[in-house]
Amino acid sequence: MAAANDPASPPFGAFAPTRAQQALISLAHRSRLKRGAFRPMLSRLVNLLRAGPVDVQYQGASFRFYHQASATERGALFNPDYNLEELDFLRARTPAGGVFVDVGANVGTYAMVLAHHLGAGGKVIAIEPHPVTHARLAFNRTASGFRQIILVAAAVGPSDGELMIETDGDNLGASHIVTGKISGNAIKVPSLRLQRILDDANVSHVDALKIDVEGYEDRVLTGFFKEALPSLWPHAVVIEHLSRSEWLEDCIADMLTRGYAATGKTRSNTLLVRGSA
Template identity: 75%
Template sequence: MIPSNDTSPAPFGAFAPNAAQAAIIRLAHGTGLKRGAFRPWLSRLVDLLGSGPLDVPYQGASFRFYHQASATERGALFNPDYNLEELEFLRRHVGAGGTFVDLGANVGTYALALARDVGPEGKVIAIEPHPVTHARLRFNTEASGYAQVKLVAAAAGPTDGELMIETDGDNLGASHIVTGTPSGKAFKVPSLRLQRILDEAGASKVDALKIDVEGFEDRVLTGFFREAPETLWPRAMVIEHLSKDEWSGDCIADMKSRGYVEQGRTRSNTLLVRG
């Protein structure tokens, strides 16, 4: 069953925070309350003061955050430094006119942040298969006015076809590809090889790539690097490693065997550059 699309069509600004909500957001930004353990409580408090999503600026873009049921959207709403180390790393490798690929783009917290850096002559390819999350990504992209962002409503996979995805609990950001027996909440989405996605987007190079596909990173990357010409290999990569126990092969070790060098590691991600 495909979840209903609850994204509001109201224009950006219709859900601007009220005075009390804005005060709580400012308090979180300036204190330790922005940390992950506090964010669900802040989200509940803000929702008590006015239910619904919130329209706010983030990393130079315009976002409608449905923070109540999305850890990613809560993180970006209450923490101005959310994933900042990863963003700064990517920005060192993607400048004006560059190409950035976001696999598992969620609502665009990476893709739209980097869209400002690549500028109108650059290219951002944002890949997000979940229909509800993709609708939110599309809204945020249009609200931000970024024509350089190409949206792909499919999952990146080792082959073209279909995959099953499902969500654990109510956190849309934790939607993942089903590799075993699907639950009753699983549903099919289109699947495309990354090389095909790049070809259809007209990408002749990739300056940087971020991948967060909840344990499916190895299948996507191994197939791509086995088949793609080296001219399409990214200069820099951010690979989410929190779900590495679900990998069938160590894709980070595979990247290192292909000449990539680890430049850093955060709680969630490994940062690599091509040697």
């Protein structure tokens, strides 16, 4: 079967759910089966009905979900409220025509949704270093027809250069920067400072930013806030805190000293706003 980064990959709609698959997905949407504990089982059942990805609409965008080996793609496929609190927070603080930055964009479940919200006059910077995941992100952008999304195939780090990333287990979305011993499945990717990425994209202000880089958030943000002018600091931030034990510095505490306030917290993320944003 053609992969997302294969030029011969069938167009969006080629893997529309079969009637049986759609019945199972719909059952999950309206029941407790949409919860995380049940999603791997549902994914196996959907795959038994027809192996391969599934083409669906999610939050106003078109996605080809390779749900079998991606917790994020399973979540968005089976749960219509997946990350909804975070998405609503970002949409409420990002005006039409505004700018949204997605650090660790994965397959675009934030970037595509915010692009739909911002409209053609907006700008989304979607940053994803893993080549397989980036190819899926690019496919979803094309399928959704969102020309306002700028894709960056690089990791974000404290300096420009290269970093090693690796994936634990079979969850592609959990790819992370290698900070210790390098395993056999690690791959080398370009690394860019966030300031550099924004400069290259001609961004002069950021309405909202989401960052999920599996414990590397501090090395992305601490240097950025030291380097960037306050006019470039995002007004609203969603930051994953599940791996904060791996931070060398508490970047949330650093943001609080810079005028941000934590206005909410979900199981996975802390929601912050700057000043009266």
